[in-house]
Structures are given as structure tokens and as C-alpha cells.
Amino acid sequence: MRFVVFSILIYIFIPFTCFAQESKAQTPESYYLIGWLNNWDQQNKDYPFVLQDDGVTWKITVSCNTDDGWFKIVPSSAFGRSDFWKNLLCAPYDGCQELSGEMVVDGGAWYLARTSGTYTIEIVPSEFRYHITLNESIAQSFSGTLPVLYINTENPVDSKDNYVHGSCFLNVPNGSAYSPLGSEEAPLSLWIKGRGNYTWSAFEKKPYRLKFEEKVTPMGLTQSRHFVLMANADDDYATLRNTVGFELSRLMGLDYTPSQRPVELVLNGDYKGLYMLTEKIRVAHDRVNIVEQDNRETDPYNITGGWLIEIDNYDDDQQIRFCESNGEMLRFTYHSPDTLSEEQYDYLSDCLKATDAAIYQTDKSSTEWEEKIDMDVLARYYIVQEIMDDCESFHGSCFISKDRGFDSKLKFGPVWDFGNAFRRDHLRFIYDKPSFSQSWIGEIARYPRFQERVKQLWWHFLSVNYSQVDTYIDEFINQIAEASQCDGIRWPQYKQDNINGRKDSFKWNLSRKVQFLTEQWGAYDTGIKQSTDNHAQEEWFTLDGRQLGERPVKSGIYLYKGRKVVVK
Known part of the structure; x- marks a missing residue:
């Protein structure tokens, strides 16, 4: 029987072969394993569960030699019935990673990961309970194209309120522009806890906050003890929402934009997928560069x-x-x-x-x-x-x-x-x-003055920066493509498959909104015109959008009323 199996990883719907143990004599109500995505077989009884000596527990051991996939269990009484699909025993979709739990009728499936070993699945239909044993560890599967951050902790990381002590090291692939951080033999000390509100509570792929014992500069990020691992489980646009938003901030010339680097995370031996190691927003000379105010200060100034x-x-x-x-x-x-x-x-x-x-x-x-x-x-x-x-x-x-x-x-x-x-x-x-x-x-x-300033900056963005965004997106997607595929295997529910299709959908939305804003705020006239006129002082800007206090005295190209103007 060809079918797909299940893990905590992606919708790879390539059928594969599993082999079941020889069954004992079956009672009239027997149970069978069947697979999914265009491979459900309503008649196949080749993979039966075995009734155990206690008379209530049924068991099957499967070994999978190819990819991951989904399973459901069907009782023998359902075969040949018109309501076949309403009599299947499943794990709820939102809890399908659990290795023990309560079965439901229809409405879910088990998703087991590829493994070099075997899974033993036990069910007690009379109690709607199941238990799955992984007989050998799931093979780690990261891309090898991105740095891999290994974190090991003394206790589970299950709270966003309390730090857990641990250690880490960062391996980089051959030819990488980045340097390793620590090593397996000499890891760095750090503390880690969960972070976020909705992203912490609503997703199994969790974001984390890191606090190193000493300041570090991982992959060229600004030196600090404080960083964030962004999971982006809520981003079904190929991790482009934050990535492009941050890049637009840089192009728009905001004082500080957090930098981020794509990494793959292995936490306590468990491959967690693609993350963005990101600078945490905090007061510092190379982050939010303001005076750091003391707690409980009272001085009026x-x-x-x-x-x-x-x-x-x-x-x-x-x-x-x-x-x-x-x-x-x-x-x-x-x-x-x-x-x-x-x-x-x-x-x-x-x-x-x-x-x-x-x-x-x-x-x-x-x-x-x-x-x-x-x-x-x-x-x-x-x-x-x-x-x-x-x-x-x-x-x-x-x-x-x-x-x-x-x-x-x-x-x-x-x-x-x-x-x-x-x-x-x-x-x-x-x-x-x-x-x-x-x-x-x-x-x-x-306020008209605000809208006028917005239009001036918008014209500058269209004429100078917008053309860079498309290339930036393509380069980023190429960088993370293989890691995103591995992430999709690890977390199929977060839709990291078809990364190029998701990139194209993101680009379509971006261009659609830019066109709307252009219709509202006007398009930039890219024609360069000669000028020696003494125009109004407040309408002159440099090419990076800075308003000048007077008509420029130096020769060069400037912005005047949304046009590029040569001043001689």
C-alpha cells in the first residue's frame, strides 16, 4: 500500500510504502491503517492492527522508507458503507503532533515524520485513546545552506515569563560570509525564554528571546547580549512580511531598523526549522540611540x-x-x-x-x-x-x-x-x-502639511528606491529556499511549501498596494529638467528626502515639487 505518513513537519504528499506486522486472527470489528492525499483506499485491508492479549488494545508497527505522510484508522465495519468517511478514527488536526491523546471520529489525522526506524501505534477504541512510540529518533533534516544554531537547555523552554539557562553554538556552512559562534566543544552560555503574545500562544512553532552571558555579534548583527528568534509561523508569504517591511524601513531612512539573519534552529536535539535571528529593540547606541533613563528617576529634566x-x-x-x-x-x-x-x-x-x-x-x-x-x-x-x-x-x-x-x-x-x-x-x-x-x-x-510631506517622501521612494525591492525579494528567497523546504517538512501546517508561488503572491499584493498609493499620492516625474530659477525655499529637497532650508547653492541634482532638477 502506498500512502503518506505524519510528523511535526510539512505537507509533502509523496506516497510511500509501509510494512505492517503479520496479524493475528481478527475479531469481527478489526482496525486498519490507511493513508491520505489522493491515496486514501476505502477497500485496502493490507495494514491491520493486531489485537493484544488484554482484549482491548490494538497495535501495529510500521517502518517508513521514504517521506512523511498522514494516517487515519478505519474499523472493519466501515468498509463498504456509504458513510465510510464519517466512521474513521483520527487525532484532532490541531493536536496531531501529540504522541498520546484522545481520538475523534473524522475531522483529523495523524501525521508521522520520516524516520530510519519504526513507529508502534496502539489504540484502545473502547476508550478512544491512542499512543504512538517512536522506536528510533527522527533523522535531523536541515538544509546545509544556512547557519545552524544549536541550543541546549537545562530544562524545557515552556514559558515566556521565566528564562531557562542553557548553552549554544552556531555552525556555518562552507563558504559562508559569517563566522561560527562558539563550538560544540566550547558552547556559549545563554538564557532563553518564550516571547510574543499571539505568536507564543497560537502556534506550536514558538518564538524565543535570547540573553547571552556576554555581548556577541552573531552573523554581523550589532553587538549585544539580547536577540530574538522569530519563528514567523504566522507568515504564509515565505517569511517576506517582516523581511520586506524591515527593508522598506531602511530604504525610507528611519533612524534604526532591526537587522535579522536567517538561521535554522536545533533546540535540545529537535530540529525546529527556519528562524530569523533578529536584533531586539532596546535602548543602545547602535539600536534606539537615546539617553538611557534610570528606573525610578525623579529629576524633572x-x-x-x-x-x-x-x-x-x-x-x-x-x-x-x-x-x-x-x-x-x-x-x-x-x-x-x-x-x-x-x-x-x-x-x-x-x-x-x-x-x-x-x-x-x-x-x-x-x-x-x-x-x-x-x-x-x-x-x-x-x-x-x-x-x-x-x-x-x-x-x-x-x-x-x-x-x-x-x-x-x-x-x-x-x-x-x-x-x-x-x-x-x-x-x-x-x-x-x-x-x-x-x-x-x-x-x-x-492635516494637509502631513499629507504634503508624505507625498514628497513617496515621490522620492518611487524614483530612487522602489526598483530595488523586487531584486531584494528574489535574493532573499534564493537564500532561504532550501531551508524553507526543510521548515515545511517540519511544520506542514504553516504552509512553507511552494515558496516561489508564495513569493509571487506577495509581490502581487505589494505591487497592487503601490499602484493604489500612486493613484492617491501621484506618480513621480523622472524627467530631469534644467533650472536656474529662485524657487520657493521650502520646496527643495535632497535626493534622500531631506528638506533644505533654502534653495541649494551647490550644483547637483535635487528634488523640487516632486521633480528631479539640476542646479548649476
């Missing part, structure tokens, strides 16, 4: 900064909460400092409430909100979110910083979570009928 906060969509003890002027709840989680004095709490609360009041001025020619928020930085941040059609962008994982100083402004960024990018059918602005409440941005978008 020192408490003006630095602040690293986040517009959040989860309640947290470390938050300031109040209603936005449109009636929506605003949650600001403070990350640095993370333990506040009364003076710090009052200062931050007053600052944020004053900002909200300034944003909701009736007079949209007012510039009061610009005294609170750096408009140029916000415009760049906003454009990135619009290009990615991130309908959760100003709802959660929306970071804001403020440096020290009575006149310092709130700066949006760094970008972080693009997990909800391109999840809508309708083309519209992210604040227009959003899937999630979008704090502040819908009201700010009503």
Missing part, C-alpha cells in the same frame, strides 16, 4: 527622556492607559525605563495626553501636534506601513521613542511586527475602516 514605549494591544502592568479622543482605548507599554517613579509616570502620562489633545485639534492648519511628534519621522514610518498594508500597524508593536530634553519630540519607530500585512481584500488606506483600531494616524492624516 532627566525624566524628559529617554523613553522607549509601545502602542500595545494587550493589557500589561507596565502601561499607561487612557481613551483616545475618538473613544478608542490607548495602551502605552513602557519598556525603558520599565519601573517608574511617581514623577516618571506623571510626566509620561501628561506628555501622551497632551499629544492626543494636540492631534485632535479642530483646526487642521494647526502645527501644535508637530511640537509633540517628529512629523518627518512619522511620515517615513507611516509610508512603510501603508506600502505593506499593515492593518495593525498603529494598533500594536508600534514603538515610539523620546530623547531627553524639554523640547524633544516623540519619534515613531523602529518598525517591528508586520504579521498582519496584506491580509485584506480591499484596497484602502490603513486607517480607513481598519481591521484593528489605528491609534492617532487617521486623525493626523487629515
Whole structure:
């Protein structure tokens, strides 16, 4: 019998052959193993379970010599019945990795991994219970094209609240541009715990937070003790949501964008698939470069900064909460400092409430909100979110910083979570009928000065940067292609198969949104024109989008009213 088997890995639906033990004499109600995806055989009784001496337990041992696949169990009484499919015994799909559990009727399947050994499957139909024994370990299967991060811990990593101590080392393939980190003989000490909210609770492929004992620079990332392993289990666009969102942030010239590197993870001997080793957002001179404020500070000047906060969509003890002027709840989680004095709490609360009041001025020619928020930085941040059609962008994982100083402004960024990018059918602005409440941005978008700055930066992006994105996507997909296939085998439910097809779908969504924004904000005229006229000072920009205080005195190419202009 040819069929596919099951593991904690991908939808590879290549049939393969399994061999069962010789069965004892069967009772009238016997049980048989059958396979799936276009290979279910409603008549095949070649793979029977064996009734054990206790009279209630049935057992079969299978050895699989090719790929992974799915199994269901059928009672003999179901053969030949019109409702055959409604009488199968299965494991629930959402628990199919479990090696023990309760069977259900229909609605699921077992998925067992390829192995050089055998699986023994035991069922007690009268109790709807099953147990699976792996007689030999699953062969590790990583691509060999990416660095592999090995982490071993003293205890299981099952919490995002408590660190577990462990050690790690990073192996790199031959010819890699990166250097190894530690070694199997001399691993580095670290602590690891879970991270995330929805991504931690909703997926079996978990994201992790790492804290090294000493500062490291893995694969050229900025030196730190703090990094994140992003699982991207929620990204069925070939890991492109965060990757392209981060690249757009860099192209848009935001002060700091977290860097990331693709790796394959082996945790306590278990291959976990493709991850992105990512710089954690934190206050540091080469990350969010602001003054680091002490916890429980009370000095009136020192408490003006630095602040690293986040517009959040989860309640947290470390938050300031109040209603936005449109009636929506605003949650600001403070990350640095993370333990506040009364003076710090009052200062931050007053600052944020004053900002909200300034944003909701009736007079949209007012510039009061610009005294609170750096408009140029916000415009760049906003454009990135619009290009990615991130309908959760100003709802959660929306970071804001403020440096020290009575006149310092709130700066949006760094970008972080693009997990909800391109999840809508309708083309519209992210604040227009959003899937999630979008704090502040819908009201700010009503200010003509903000919209004008957005258009200026948009024209620059179209003329200088947009052409780079397509090549960047292709190069990234080529880099991770084989590792993504291995990840798909490990986690079939997260749809990492057909990576090039998923890349094309992502590109289609991206180009569709860019076309929409071009229709709204205008296309850039790439024609270069000569100019010696003394144009209005405030409309001159450098090619990287910086507004000039006066007409340029140096010769060169500049932006004027959305056009490239040569100044002699």
C-alpha cells in the first residue's frame, strides 16, 4: 500500500510504502491503517492492527522508507458503507503532533515524520485513546545552506515569563560570509525564554528571546547580549512580511531598523526549522540611540527622556492607559525605563495626553501636534506601513521613542511586527475602516502639511528606491529556499511549501498596494529638467528626502515639487 505518513513537519504528499506486522486472527470489528492525499483506499485491508492479549488494545508497527505522510484508522465495519468517511478514527488536526491523546471520529489525522526506524501505534477504541512510540529518533533534516544554531537547555523552554539557562553554538556552512559562534566543544552560555503574545500562544512553532552571558555579534548583527528568534509561523508569504517591511524601513531612512539573519534552529536535539535571528529593540547606541533613563528617576529634566514605549494591544502592568479622543482605548507599554517613579509616570502620562489633545485639534492648519511628534519621522514610518498594508500597524508593536530634553519630540519607530500585512481584500488606506483600531494616524492624516510631506517622501521612494525591492525579494528567497523546504517538512501546517508561488503572491499584493498609493499620492516625474530659477525655499529637497532650508547653492541634482532638477 502506498500512502503518506505524519510528523511535526510539512505537507509533502509523496506516497510511500509501509510494512505492517503479520496479524493475528481478527475479531469481527478489526482496525486498519490507511493513508491520505489522493491515496486514501476505502477497500485496502493490507495494514491491520493486531489485537493484544488484554482484549482491548490494538497495535501495529510500521517502518517508513521514504517521506512523511498522514494516517487515519478505519474499523472493519466501515468498509463498504456509504458513510465510510464519517466512521474513521483520527487525532484532532490541531493536536496531531501529540504522541498520546484522545481520538475523534473524522475531522483529523495523524501525521508521522520520516524516520530510519519504526513507529508502534496502539489504540484502545473502547476508550478512544491512542499512543504512538517512536522506536528510533527522527533523522535531523536541515538544509546545509544556512547557519545552524544549536541550543541546549537545562530544562524545557515552556514559558515566556521565566528564562531557562542553557548553552549554544552556531555552525556555518562552507563558504559562508559569517563566522561560527562558539563550538560544540566550547558552547556559549545563554538564557532563553518564550516571547510574543499571539505568536507564543497560537502556534506550536514558538518564538524565543535570547540573553547571552556576554555581548556577541552573531552573523554581523550589532553587538549585544539580547536577540530574538522569530519563528514567523504566522507568515504564509515565505517569511517576506517582516523581511520586506524591515527593508522598506531602511530604504525610507528611519533612524534604526532591526537587522535579522536567517538561521535554522536545533533546540535540545529537535530540529525546529527556519528562524530569523533578529536584533531586539532596546535602548543602545547602535539600536534606539537615546539617553538611557534610570528606573525610578525623579529629576524633572532627566525624566524628559529617554523613553522607549509601545502602542500595545494587550493589557500589561507596565502601561499607561487612557481613551483616545475618538473613544478608542490607548495602551502605552513602557519598556525603558520599565519601573517608574511617581514623577516618571506623571510626566509620561501628561506628555501622551497632551499629544492626543494636540492631534485632535479642530483646526487642521494647526502645527501644535508637530511640537509633540517628529512629523518627518512619522511620515517615513507611516509610508512603510501603508506600502505593506499593515492593518495593525498603529494598533500594536508600534514603538515610539523620546530623547531627553524639554523640547524633544516623540519619534515613531523602529518598525517591528508586520504579521498582519496584506491580509485584506480591499484596497484602502490603513486607517480607513481598519481591521484593528489605528491609534492617532487617521486623525493626523487629515492635516494637509502631513499629507504634503508624505507625498514628497513617496515621490522620492518611487524614483530612487522602489526598483530595488523586487531584486531584494528574489535574493532573499534564493537564500532561504532550501531551508524553507526543510521548515515545511517540519511544520506542514504553516504552509512553507511552494515558496516561489508564495513569493509571487506577495509581490502581487505589494505591487497592487503601490499602484493604489500612486493613484492617491501621484506618480513621480523622472524627467530631469534644467533650472536656474529662485524657487520657493521650502520646496527643495535632497535626493534622500531631506528638506533644505533654502534653495541649494551647490550644483547637483535635487528634488523640487516632486521633480528631479539640476542646479548649476
